[in-house]
Amino acid sequence: MENKAPLSPHIQIYKWHISSLVSISHRITGIINIIAITLVCLLASLLVLGENNYKVIELFLSSQIGKFIILGLTWSFSFQILSEIRHLIMDLGYGFELKTSRITGFIVIFGSIILTVIFYLFGGSFF
């Protein structure tokens, strides 16, 4: 007999909660960060080729899109750092209680926003 049994709906109906949101965002920001690091390395190597390239990069980064990308990457890296710390603590076997995981999830989300603001506003003066 042909197996025609349908597959019951899954991700379409399942409710999100803090922990699953942080987990999926961790993976997405991870991929974004790998691409971003590669691009930054490429931009850096462009500088070796001459002064004109610097002007092009600066022009791009000071445009609206450039600023949005910088802000987005700042958040993505901030989120990744905090979320990674959360996962490291979990790898040690701590923070698995529902309440704790919810609190650490909130810390990761709000912390990443705060870190983004700090890095964006004051990051320039560190270097």
Place this chain on the structure above:
Amino acid sequence: MVQINLPENSRIQKGKYFKDKTGSKNLKKVNIYRWDPSSGENPRIDTYEVDMDNCPSKVLDILNKIKNEIDPTLAYRRSCAHGVCGSCAMNMDGKNGLACTTPHEEINGDINIYPLPHLKVKKDLIGDLDGLYKQYQSIEPWLKSNSKSETKEIIQSKEERAKLDGAYECIMCACCSTSCPSYWWNGDKYLGPAVLLQAYRWIIDSRDNERQARLKKVADELKLYRCHTIMNCTSACPKGLNPAKAIAEIKKMLATANI
């Protein structure tokens, strides 16, 4: 593999609407996933108007009421109605749980009821759990002791016994496994939270002599390490157990070579 969309034969269609006939003022709309294997049609969502003035407090009571008074063709598993047997595990309001222990008052607005996620549906709210039971069998969930004596008791200290708390209470309702996205995408290889919790239960049992062999068996990229601490399992468990922590403990045992 990750497949976000449902296959062609699983797309959900609009179903029938059962209007209330009791004339009650306190109505609640209940949307239920229906699929009839003999019809050859796609699954559909039927909507029932249920009189809440004459309905006990749990979601299972609503289903019983619908089956008894509105539509006898509705199929779902149930048995004990006290959260002990795990038969009535289903997805209510986007979260897995036992229909018999989930109060419908906690659900705001319409009540949406689906079978457990990402299973082959047998009929209506009944999902096919064969794969999960096969995996359960694969971890050999029974005591393996070197003890030759069949009459002498194997002594266990209170501390050793306490380790089993939070693991032995599992009723294998599959709420956790079917809530896990990793299990959705890799259910054929990844053991899933329910089975891993049971694997853990036998690994830490002081009376069992096959601890190393058991650990070696689950120490596999796909069987164990597909757990990414999403925590859907722990938040779904109707018995308040913590499969995510059990999986982390297994990983820890393997990482620290505490075998």
